[in-house]
Amino acid sequence: xxxxxxxxxxxxxxxxxxxxxxxxxxxxxxxxxxxxxxxxxxxxxxxxxxxxxxxxxxxxxxxxxxxxxxxxxxxxxxxxxxxxxxxxxxxxxxxxxxxxxxxxxxxxxxxxxxxxxxxxxxxxxxxxxxxxxxxxxxxxxxxxxxxxxxxxxxxxxxxxxxxxxxxxxxxxxxxxxxxxxxxxxxxxxxxxxxxxxxxxxxxxxxxxxxxxxxxxxxxxxxxxxxxxxxxxxxxxxxxxxxxxxxxxxxxxxxxxxxxxxxxxxxxxxxxxxxxxxxxxxxxxxxxxxxxx
Numbered sequence: 001x002x003x004x005x006x007x008x009x010x011x012x013x014x015x016x017x018x019x020x021x022x023x024x025x026x027x028x029x030x031x032x033x034x035x036x037x038x039x040x041x042x043x044x045x046x047x048x049x050x051x052x053x054x055x056x057x058x059x060x061x062x063x064x065x066x067x068x069x070x071x072x073x074x075x076x077x078x079x080x081x082x083x084x085x086x087x088x089x090x091x092x093x094x095x096x097x098x099x100x101x102x103x104x105x106x107x108x109x110x111x112x113x114x115x116x117x118x119x120x121x122x123x124x125x126x127x128x129x130x131x132x133x134x135x136x137x138x139x140x141x142x143x144x145x146x147x148x149x150x151x152x153x154x155x156x157x158x159x160x161x162x163x164x165x166x167x168x169x170x171x172x173x174x175x176x177x178x179x180x181x182x183x184x185x186x187x188x189x190x191x192x193x194x195x196x197x198x199x200x201x202x203x204x205x206x207x208x209x210x211x212x213x214x215x216x217x218x219x220x221x222x223x224x225x226x227x228x229x230x231x232x233x234x235x236x237x238x239x240x241x242x243x244x245x246x247x248x249x250x251x252x253x254x255x256x257x258x259x260x261x262x263x264x265x266x267x268x269x270x271x272x273x274x275x276x277x278x279x280x281x282x283x284x285x286x287x288x289x290x291x292x
Contacts, residue, residue, distance in 0.1 A: 021168025031174030
């Protein structure tokens with residue numbers, strides 16, 4: 001494949017996807033769950049015939065309440081913060097409308113929620129910075145024609161692409177279907193960082209090997225050859241991983257479905273960025289530096 005030759009096309013696609021995700025994030029703000037906003041969440045099993053409307057009417061006096069179906073006879077009810085008295089009141093109310101069992105109940109204060117949100121953002125930023133430092137260190141012996149730190153910066157730009165796409169999709173899902181951003185989603189983002197940077201480093205490592213063999217060769221040709229040499233390996237790894245995630249998405253429990261979905265989006269975006277964003281961006285940067 002002539003990936004480097006057509007680099008502007010592939011980079012334009014990536015930029016369009018990133019720009020679309022940013023616009024979606026502004027239009028549809030992320031729907032943070034109680035992990036980050038504070039509140040109470042109850043997952044309940046109901047008797048046959050009980051609908052979401054029944055639960056909404058019954059819990060209407062509890063203040064702002066949202067009800068979402070998670071299965072044929074299961075619902076998740078989200079409320080504001082509840083003390084022990086309010087929690088008991090909620091349990092008694094639910095029992096009168098056909099709730100047979102409260103499967104789980106989670107309550108988080110707003111202060112802890114804000115700390116979790118801040119900690120999640122710090123974790124993502126810290127991982128990105130460590131990736132730049134690590135790649136710069138590993139590629140320190142390959143400083144021509146591209147400085148080693150540029151490999152790290154390019155890898156982080158590719159990671160930004162991989163994070164923005166799931167965020168944009170989940171912003172839309174949150175606005176139209178009530179899907180929330182919780183700690184599992186942050187875990188998925190961190191996992192995406194690991195999956196994506198692994199593929200990117202494989203490509204960069206092959207570039208390093210080929211540069212050591214022909215240090216005076218044309219950089220674009222060397223990168224093109226390196227990407228094509230790792231193409232099938234990256235695709236095969238991603239496809240087999242995607243099949244496993246697809247099985248988990250279809251057959252796995254409802255509680256982890258959107259976690260798996262986020263991983264699937266990140267895996268697809270990461271495979272694209274490793275082959276069609278990171279390496280072409282590296283060549284484009286080198287060409288602009290040479291022109292200057």
